[in-house]
Amino acid sequence: MKKSLVALAVGTFSLGISEFGMMGILSDVASGVGVDIATAGHLVSAYSLGVAVGAPMLIAMRRLPLKRLMLLLSAVIAIGNAVAAAAPGFYTLVCARFISGLPHGAFFGAGAIVCSRLADNGHGAKAVAVMIGGMAIANVAGVPAATFISNIFSWRAAFAIVMIFSVLTFAGLKVWMPFLEVSPDNGVKGQFRFLRGTAPWLIYGGVFFGQAGVYCWLSYIEPIMTGVTGFSPADMTWVMMLVGLGMVVGNALSGRLADRYHASLVCGFIAVAMVVVMPLIYFCSGYKVPSLVLSFLAAAALFGIGGPLQYLIVRFAKGGEMLGGAGIQIAFNVSNAFSAAIGGAAINHGLGIASPALIGGPFAIVGAIMLFMLYRDYGTRGA
Structure with missing residues (x-):
């Protein structure tokens, strides 16, 4: 290395x-x-x-x-x-x-x-x-x-x-x-020219919605795990370490797969998996072992989607590569804030502490659709 x-x-x-x-x-x-x-x-x-x-x-x-x-x-x-x-x-x-x-x-x-x-x-x-x-x-x-x-x-x-x-x-x-x-300097306007294409917006949308599907739940993992699943507050230290391990595994595995297959296709299938995993987290929230396994998978998906798209945006942001790459982090942070607010609104409306996981499913669907559209339109060009 x-x-x-x-x-x-x-x-x-x-x-x-x-x-x-x-x-x-x-x-x-x-x-x-x-x-x-x-x-x-x-x-x-x-x-x-x-x-x-x-x-x-x-x-x-x-x-x-x-x-x-x-x-x-x-x-x-x-x-x-x-x-x-x-x-x-x-x-x-x-x-x-x-x-x-x-x-x-x-x-x-x-x-x-x-x-x-x-x-x-x-x-x-x-x-x-x-x-x-x-x-x-x-x-x-x-x-x-x-x-x-x-x-x-x-x-x-x-x-x-x-x-x-x-x-x-x-x-x-x-x-x-x-x-x-x-990199060749295309002027200030040239830095934004890549945004005229649809590929960058599909990538940003894949990041925003794909990760929002997980963040709706992750933002409230502590009250869900302690208030519904039955873990003690002290248990949350190792629970969060397990979640972090999922991030490491998901990031490493998706990076390898994205070099072998099309990055947009890999991320699209990860988003599809979350369409299944997030409702399962909701329905299994009262059981410790399934909750831990599903939490690991959801965390793996979170970083599994982000890494390949961070690489891919550089290839579709010609003339504004740095701005394009930084835009991934903007989408990531805005998605984090947005999904936390949506998850909180679900709880405040009486849907239950575990409801943010169920709310995350539709966002994962939107993310998957955008990523498969990216593959459909640009897959032959290495998307």
């Missing part, structure tokens, strides 16, 4: 802790900065806003050599989390979270191009899977470890951990990543 890909994986590992780690320490952070839980929730939103704002900023950095761009993004991640670790109050922490989110989409967008350039012939999707695998591993080990350490010392430790791994990413890219030529 190329060392530069390992450095990229360390970067996404740090981003995984930065994005998902807040959920495990939110109460401690709220207490530490003197706000209530509802107000502390803005720290999650601030990060997502940073992701959405930062991705289009790639347009201004399109002329930077890829190595210099990746080093800059790694540095911003480190700086944002260093400020968060030392934040004296809530508003400083909000600003730090926003800054930390700015490089997120750009790192994935530019990183996908780096992977496609560095990958051996016919192994582009696998290379992107290695990069995204860092985020999957973060959910297995990084987030639980950061939460554990923060509980022992301070909530600030979680941000310090992200900063350390970001510095390691910077050092790894500095030493191992070769110089790569800048």
